[in-house]
Amino acid sequence: MKHLILTTSILGLILVGCEDNEADNNETAGIEVITHDIDATNASGFYFNLSSGAETDSSSAWHFSFQMISVSLGQSTYMMPSLILGQSYAAAYSDVTFDEIDSSPSTFMADYFQDSTVVQYGGANEVLQYDMQSHTVSVKNPERVFIFYESVNHTTYKIQFEEYVGGVIAFKYNSL
Secondary structure: OHHHHHHHHHHHHHHHHHHHHHHHHHHHHOEEEEOOOOOOOOOOOEEEEOOOOEEEOOOOOOOEEEEEEEEEEOOEEEEEEEEEEOOOEEEEEOOOOOOOOOOOOOOHHHHOOOOHHHHOOOOOOOOEEEEOOOOEEEEOOOOOEEEEEEOOOOEEEEEEEEEEEOOEEEEEEEEO
16 A cells, blocks of 8 residues: 555656646747738737737837838838837847747847848848848748847747738737
């Protein structure tokens, strides 16, 4: 009887230990989000609130948005999809993977973008790029990981913009 209780206890501890590791793996994988088509006729853009983990609208609090912005090229003006930063600080990192980041980098306060327009179309750190040869939009450097610091709740998030297809953006994020 003592051996049965001991064996059952050990088996229970092993199962609980394995369950915790599985939960940790799911946490680092990130929460996947797929936007609606921001390029559709009369689309108003995609606004995302990291704190609530949900799409919102432009009149509510949001941390980043994907919108079509007017861009002048020569004599013409075109609508180009762009990442727009909202109520947050953001920095990009190319030397680390999404899964490797488990806390805000110690250099974040020196790294964050002083000019939030650098992530928009044509900016030094643009997220969505337009290829003039193939006339397609794609995520530039999809391996990059962005760190967002939300100052209202003092919360930090990691985000990876993975893909852009036909006006729809796929990204994943997680809190740190």
